[in-house]
Amino acid sequence: MSDQQPTSKSVPARLRGAVAAARRSAARRPVPWIAGGLAGVLVLGSGGAVAVAAATMPSRPVAAPSTSAAPRTPASTPRATRTPSAAPTADARAVPDETTGPKALCTCTIDDAASAAGLGSFEGFVMDAETGETLFSKDGDEAAQTGSVMKTLTSATALAVLGGDHRIPTTVTREADGTIALVGHGDATLSAGGGTVYPGAPTLAQLAQQVKAQLGDAPVTTIVADDSYWDDADAWDPTWPENERTIGYQPRVTALMVDGDRANPSAATSPRSTDPVGRAGAAFRTALADAGVAGAADAQVVQRATTSTDTIASVSSQPVSTLIGQMIPNSDNTLAEMLARVSSKESGAGGSAASLTGVYQDALAGYGVDPAGIAIKDGSGESAANAVSPSFVAHLMVRVAAGEEGLGVLSESLPVAGVSGTLASRFTGANAVARGRVHAKTGWIDSANTLGGWIDAADGTRLTFAFYAIGSSRAAALPALDAVTAATYSCGGDLTSS
Structure with missing residues (x-):
């Protein structure tokens, strides 16, 4: 507030200064938008001029009253007045001279698309990735089955x-005798050779060659x-x-397999x-025989824990970042389950399915x-008993879209509508x-059919979202999910829930 007293400037000029001050006050204390305007009375100085101003959203400019009306002339006989309090100084920004009236708040709805029968029992959530504002929610906080959107959490x-x-x-x-x-x-990409869906995967042949180098002519019998x-009980x-x-x-989730057991x-x-596990043992026997390990072709294969810590051969998978890049675009359940169980084991939780919620x-x-x-x-989203809300997915996707905390590899791996992965043939018409x-x-x-990720909307706003179509057929759900997502893209930052 200014310490100066009002000057003899014209009433419209004083009015514009007061309106500017009201605008600053509204920015500090937002006024709810009411269609048609909420009248506020401003009494200006000893002249007794009264103006009616419409309340607007703080982000919308407040129009100044018209300056075309002649100022009211004070009476010739001075009236007793109380000393006015200090008047607010005018905003440095220019105030329009013409009355334009309050602007309508821009709104856009996806309600029709979100009500499509193809979505079945629909849950959805959309937020502005930059501001964190919730723009749309339809049962968005209700935890439900995710399908393979779970792989983003994994x-x-x-x-x-x-x-x-x-x-x-x-x-x-190497054990005795x-x-x-x-x-x-837990490396499901270990390959028996002869083709693989995991480029760069380690092979049984590499292990067999190392074993041959260590054993020389010594035979293998078991x-x-x-x-x-x-524990493979689950x-x-x-x-x-x-x-x-x-x-x-989906394979059985065991810590030893080759080629994802395909x-x-x-x-x-x-x-x-x-x-x-038995298939992996048999494939290793073949690899050992091909490498020239004595006795390997006739060796017995048994399943149990090793009794030795004497390691004579070792190979490793591609880095986890590469495995994610192989899993996400094609929605590979095998890699998802492996990453989930290995994460549990390495975190000290044992590797069981029961441990995954806590991990x-x-x-x-x-x-x-x-x-x-x-x-x-599970790690793949295969179970209908998984329960994660669309809101949680959308909030996680804020971090993913920004590539924060090492999540850039996940962001870069997500399918793109009409371009790549499981979305390559989607979003038509x-x-x-x-x-x-x-x-x-x-x-x-x-x-259920689901979709979760982020959108660079038509107006440049980055949105994160998750949509679940529960209980409807795939044939009906996919175009309906694409339609509600495309509608969200078109609305952008103007999206509002009804």
């Missing part, structure tokens, strides 16, 4: 627990296949449909066996998001407007 957890440079080893130990052990530590790095979640294994989307190592979707909560809290209430049954602007992880299980 990636963030692995990066927090293991780090992007961590590599997963597979070793061979011609016995060696192939010891798994090969131990050791998957005891974690290798298959009871909520997973069995056909996920037989069709080829029947065809070169095919991402390929039937998996009921005994990935994820501890890791994700480090990104500044509140993980209370999430329930994690009217929804093509958002092609190239939506970076998101898809999710699909029998009971």
Whole structure:
């Protein structure tokens, strides 16, 4: 406030100064927007002039009253007046001379798209990544099944627990009397050779050559296949449909396997066996024989924990950052389960499926998001018993989109609408407007289709979001999810919930 008394300047000039002061006051104490305007009375000095000003949002300019009206002339006989308090000084910014009236608040809604029948029981949440403002929420705080959007949480957890440079080893130990052990530590990319969906993966041939160099002409009579790095008693979640294994989307989750236990190592979707550990042992026997290890072709394969710490051969996976880059675009369930279990084991939680909720909560809290209430049954999102709210996903995606805390590799791996990964063929027709602007992880299980990530909207606003279509068919859900996402892109920062 100024210490100066009012001067003899004209009433309109004083009025403009008062309006400018009111604008500054509104910026400090926002006034709710009321359609049609809320009248406020300003009494200016001894002249008794009265102006009516409409209340507006603080971010919208307040129009000055018209200067075309002649100022009211004071009466010739002076009236007794109280000494006015110090008047506010005028804002340094120019005030328009013409009355333009209050501007309407820009709004945009996605309510119609979010009500589409194809979305089934819909949950959704959208926020401004820069300001943190919630722009849309439809049951956004309700924890629900995520589908493969879960893989974004798995990636963030692995990066927090293991780090992007961590590599997963597979070793061979030497026991007595011609016995060696192939010891798994969770690397599902270990390859038997003859093709792989994981470029750069380590191979059994590399291990076999190291074994040959160590043993020379000494024979091998027994090969131990050791998957005891974690307990394989919960290798298959009871909520997973069995056909996920037989069709080829999901293996049994064991710490030792080769080629993700695929029947065809070169095919991402390929039937998996009921005994990935035994299959790995048999493949290693073949690799040893091919490397010229004496007796290997006839060696017995047994499954148990090794009794030795004498390591004679070792290979390692690609870095975790590379594994995430291989997992996210094609939604690889195998890598997701491996990263989840290895994260649990390396954090000291044992590697069981039952430990995952606590492991994820501890890791994700480090990104500044509140993980209370999430329930994690697996790393891939395959289980309908997983429970994570769209709001949580959207808040995590703020960090992902910014590439903070080492999350840049996840951001760069997300499929892009109409361009890459599982979104390459999506966002067609009217929804093509958002092609190239939506970076998101898809999710699909029998009971839900989901999408979560970030959007560079039409007006330049960066939004983060998660949308769940629960209970509808995939054929109906996908175009409906694309439509509500494209509508969000078009609204941008003007998006509001009804």
